[in-house]
Amino acid sequence: MTDVQFQSGKDFAVAMDECDPLRDYRERFLLPKHAGGKCVYLCGHSLGLQPKAAAAYIQQELKDWAQLGVEAHFRARNPWMPYHRLLTEQTAALVGAKPVEVVVMNSLTVNLHLMMVSFYRPTPGRHKILIERGAFPSDQYAVKSQIHFHGFDPATSLIELTPLPGESCLRDEQIESLIERSGDEIALILLGGVNYATGQAFDMAGITRAGHARGCVVGFDLAHAAGNLHLRLHEWDPDFAVWCSYKYLNGGPGCVAGCFVHERHARSWDLPRFAGWWGHDEASRFQMGPSFRAMTGADGWQLSNPSIVSMAVLRASMDIFHEASIERLRRKSVLLTSYLEFLLNQRISSSFSIVTPQEKERRGSQLSIRILRHGQALCERLAGEGILGDWREPDTFRVAPVPLYNSSQDVFRFAERFTAEID
Numbered sequence: 165m166t167d168v169q170f171q172s173g174k175d176f177a178v179a180m181d182e183c184d185p186l187r188d189y190r191e192r193f194l195l196p197k198h199a200g201g202k203c204v205y206l207c208g209h210s211l212g213l214q215p216k217a218a219a220a221y222i223q224q225e226l227k228d229w230a231q232l233g234v235e236a237h238f239r240a241r242n243p244w245m246p247y248h249r250l251l252t253e254q255t256a257a258l259v260g261a262k263p264v265e266v267v268v269m270n271s272l273t274v275n276l277h278l279m280m281v282s283f284y285r286p287t288p289g290r291h292k293i294l295i296e297r298g299a300f301p302s303d304q305y306a307v308k309s310q311i312h313f314h315g316f317d318p319a320t321s322l323i324e325l326t327p328l329p330g331e332s333c334l335r336d337e338q339i340e341s342l343i344e345r346s347g348d349e350i351a352l353i354l355l356g357g358v359n360y361a362t363g364q365a366f367d368m369a370g371i372t373r374a375g376h377a378r379g380c381v382v383g384f385d386l387a388h389a390a391g392n393l394h395l396r397l398h399e400w401d402p403d404f405a406v407w408c409s410y411k412y413l414n415g416g417p418g419c420v421a422g423c424f425v426h427e428r429h430a431r432s433w434d435l436p437r438f439a440g441w442w443g444h445d446e447a448s449r450f451q452m453g454p455s456f457r458a459m460t461g462a463d464g465w466q467l468s469n470p471s472i473v474s475m476a477v478l479r480a481s482m483d484i485f486h487e488a489s490i491e492r493l494r495r496k497s498v499l500l501t502s503y504l505e506f507l508l509n510q511r512i513s514s515s516f517s518i519v520t521p522q523e524k525e526r527r528g529s530q531l532s533i534r535i536l537r538h539g540q541a542l543c544e545r546l547a548g549e550g551i552l553g554d555w556r557e558p559d560t561f562r563v564a565p566v567p568l569y570n571s572s573q574d575v576f577r578f579a580e581r582f583t584a585e586i587d
């Protein structure tokens with residue numbers, strides 16, 4: 165599908181949509197409206213759209229709560245006690261993990277902290293954390309606060325990978341040679357699966373291999389990768405990963421997040437961890453005893469009983485992912501994003517450039533367009549017409565055609581208006 169010869173006319177977009185095997189999934193989402201029509205929504209990297217079925221999934225839980233009260237924990241149609249487990253199989257399949265390796269809980273930054281409590285174990289000789297320069301602010305704050313928490317100083321304990329002069333993205337060999345060079349001082353490598361600003365996807369298998377060879381713990385923030393890339397976490401072998409569910413996974417604002425802990429740590433009872441009752445062995449959880457005994461696998465990192473309503477929405481979306489399959493979604497995503505790139509390149513000028521890598525292995529759905537001047541005003545003008553991307557200071561317009569609900573005609577309309585409006 166990727167060797168399609170794109171054409172610049174609108175007919176081509178219409179023809180692509182007609183032969184798109186996933187085109188009906190668009191009807192299962194609520195697209196925001198504008199002037200009586202549907203928006204061109206290219207913000208799935210920021211907040212995914214609402215599955216139409218979400219309301220019914222929530223209603224079911226409200227109904228069981230109304231009719232059963234506390235007894236719904238055991239007697240609801242989907243009992244709340246083990247409710248999070250309804251998401252385990254599908255989540256594992258989505259990220260290429262074994263069920264014991266994943267859990268849905270908390271929010272992303274909370275999970276990142278919980279993972280660092282267990283997996284960032286600095287010593288005087290090995291105390292550094294390696295991240296990307298310009299990592300998402302929450303990740304920067306989390307990492308720096310963990311470094312302080314252990315009595316170290318980010319000035320000497322944080323290494324930030326920086327693109328080579330004149331480049332926007334990191335080169336794989338640059339990352340690996342830094343790990344090779346400084347690996348014995350690095351306690352934790354923590355990179356995004358896809359960088360939120362540039363849209364660059366990293367070689368997670370290669371980075372993990374390089375890190376482990378030098379004795380580093382390796383974790384990934386998959387906020388922009390889960391539901392976007394075809395992940396194979398078990399095989400790629402990082403120690404942990406975390407992600408949120410409201411971006412590509414359409415779980416709704418503030419939805420419960422995801423967490424992966426590699427199987428080799430499933431019974432690492434001696435790892436330090438911040439514990440809560442929901443991570444305690446299920447068989448004896450309600451004996452309310454004083455000493456904590458962790459559940460096997462990722463489940464053992466849970467803290468609190470999770471939000472059923474929030475998980476209900478996520479189930480509505482995960483059922484769709486399961487049906488469509490991430491392999492097929494990724495194939496369509498590669499096609500849509502390449503088509504967008506093709507259309508923009510037809511009209512490329514000195515006013516804008518695409519900073520996201522060109523190779524499909526090095527990106528997901530998103531293209532980041534760097535605009536020389538008046539970019540934010542352009543972004544706002546398009547939003548005024550119902551064409552939604554998002555603006556990231558200082559100069560980047562991010563757009564992501566996502567395969568579940570975007571079409572080639574969305575991409576065409578965006579590119580047509582963007583190239584007409586750019587200075």
Ligand SMILES: *Cc1c(COP(=O)(O)O)cnc(C)c1O
Pocket residue numbers: 271272273274300302303356360385387388408
């Ligand atoms: C979206 C995003 C976050 C947001 O964190 P929350 O805890 O969900 O508010 C954090 N890190 C990255 C890389 C993100 O893309």
